[in-house]
Structure formats: structure tokens, C-alpha cells
Amino acid sequence: MPELPEVETIRQGIIQKLKGKKIKNIDIRVPKLFIGNPKDIIGAKIIDAKRVAKILEIVLDNGYSVIIHLKLTGQLVFQPKDERIECAVGGHMQKAYGQPLPHSHTHIIYNFTDGSRLYFNDLRKFGWNKVVKSSEVQNILGSDKFGPEPGTKEFNLQYLKEMFSRSGKRIKEVLMDQTKVGGLGNIYVNDGLYWAGILPTRPAKSLSWTEISKLKSAIEKVINLGLRYGGSSENTYVNIEGKKGHYMDVTAVYQKKTDPKSHPVKKIQLAGRGTFYCPKCQK
Numbered sequence: 001m002p003e004l005p006e007v008e009t010i011r012q013g014i015i016q017k018l019k020g021k022k023i024k025n026i027d028i029r030v031p032k033l034f035i036g037n038p039k040d041i042i043g044a045k046i047i048d049a050k051r052v053a054k055i056l057e058i059v060l061d062n063g064y065s066v067i068i069h070l071k072l073t074g075q076l077v078f079q080p081k082d083e084r085i086e087c088a089v090g091g092h093m094q095k096a097y098g099q100p101l102p103h104s105h106t107h108i109i110y111n112f113t114d115g116s117r118l119y120f121n122d123l124r125k126f127g128w129n130k131v132v133k134s135s136e137v138q139n140i141l142g143s144d145k146f147g148p149e150p151g152t153k154e155f156n157l158q159y160l161k162e163m164f165s166r167s168g169k170r171i172k173e174v175l176m177d178q179t180k181v182g183g184l185g186n187i188y189v190n191d192g193l194y195w196a197g198i199l200p201t202r203p204a205k206s207l208s209w210t211e212i213s214k215l216k217s218a219i220e221k222v223i224n225l226g227l228r229y230g231g232s233s234e235n236t237y238v239n240i241e242g243k244k245g246h247y248m249d250v251t252a253v254y255q256k257k258t259d260p261k262s263h264p265v266k267k268i269q270l271a272g273r274g275t276f277y278c279p280k281c282q283k
Helices: 004-018 134-141 157-165 171-176 186-196 209-228
Strands: 023-028 046-052 055-060 064-069 074-079 087-092 106-112 117-122 128-133 266-270 273-277
Touching: 004 046, 004 055, 004 074, 004 087, 004 209, 055 134, 064 074, 064 134, 128 134, 157 171, 157 209, 171 186, 186 209, 186 273
Parallel strands: none
Antiparallel strands: 023 106, 046 055, 055 064, 064 128, 074 087, 074 117, 106 117, 266 273
16 A cells, blocks of 8 residues: 555645546446545546645536545546557556556546546555545544654654653554554564664654654654655555665564674564564664
8 A cells, every 4th residue: 555655746746637627427337435425526627736644635616526436446547648668646556457557457537628547446445535625624534543753743752752641552662553643554664663773663652752753853854855755666566657666675673684784674464564673673
């Protein structure tokens, strides 16, 4: 599933490719993946794109928004007018997608008045598109549903200390909880804990103020690296140009055999996810 840097890259791509386009009609091939009334957005123009955690919001000029969650295999593909070359706005690339559009995994098609199209493909059909009033997005993506994101003023030491002290879970599990920290996922949590020198199995409440400070800085470091390198393509993610991100080229321990200091990296399963750490550097 794309994490914060990947989805932020997609958001920027949507603005670049789709801003100003007007929706002519929508071809909904799998009704369960489209929630809401399509008539509410026919004729509306795209004016912005936002993101909360790992979820996209396409903002329209008529007071409505389309919320999109790509989940595990979702993909958005933009096709310009009268051009055969598809431009992947973002999401996952799958071998099954390597065929002319629309194909059997294309479930929603947004047709624009200028003849261009936006395809929503999803191999496993876990993703979704939802039409809501823009004024009601907060009810779905509000702070009561998602924790503060790294880099925001709400993501501060006091918040982290209080959150960790109330938890009975291991630190990696807490960081992966979207209600506690928005946008983080397995890749960036593994590396963030490495740079902070903290074992993923440590009880969250055991962290000292100094360790929390290091962890905050480390998480923000890996998120910024992810943004700089266009995200991670470990899960076949691509950006607006259909190109892979390159964070995996600089990852510290995730999917690595050795860390940046050439120490052996150990892999365990924690809460059902592959977890990588250095026994020498992390305590």
C-alpha cells in the first residue's frame, strides 16, 4: 500500500495533470467501488487535490469532492485526448495492467469534456472512490480518524510522549496505527526506528524523552527522503509519469541484508508484517 510520500507524489501529479478539467460523465463498471451519486459531480471542474494520511481528495468547483483510496493494488491512469500513450498518475503497476485501456481490471472511468480520461484500475478490488460534499470530508478524514502527520505542528514531542505513555503496544505497532500517526507504513517505520536507534519490539511506554526526540527527527528524515526520491516502488508503485520512485535505493534496513554500517540486518514478523532491524544499532 502506498505510504505518505507515495500518495503525496500522486497528489502533486493530479494537480499537474487534472486541474481545470471538467467531468463529462463517469463509467462505473464495478458499483461497489464507487460510493455516492455520480450525478453530483457531472459537469464539475477539478480545482485542487489534497491528501490525508494515505488517502486522496480531488476537490471540485461545485462543493463536492472525490475521495480515493488505492489500497493494495489501486492505480490511477490519465490518458490525454487522442493519445495512445497512457500517463500513470500514480499507484501500483501490475503485469495484469499491461494491456490496452480499458481492460478487465478497469472499474471506473472519468471522462472529461476535452476528451481525456482518468482510469481507476484495481486488481484486487480493495480500493474505492467516494463522492462527498467537500464540507463533509472532515467527517471522514478528520483528526478523530487519523493521527497527526510527520512534519506538522501537531506531530510534536509532547503529543508523542503522551501517546506512547498510554500505549501497551510495541513501538512499531503504535507508529503503524493510522489513528495515532497518519501516513506512516511499514517501509518508513522500519527505517525511522533504525535511524533513531530503537528496537521495533520495544514497548512504546519505555521510550525516554531523548529517545522520543530522536525518533521524531528520524521519522521526519525518512519521510523527507521518501518525498525527495519520489517514494518507494517496493510494491510496484509509480508516479505521475509512470516512473518508479527510488527510495529503495537509500533505504537503511528495509529489505536489506546489511545496514549502512555493514552490520547484519535481522528480519522478524511483528504484527503480521516483515520487520527489519539492526541488533547492534537498535536497543
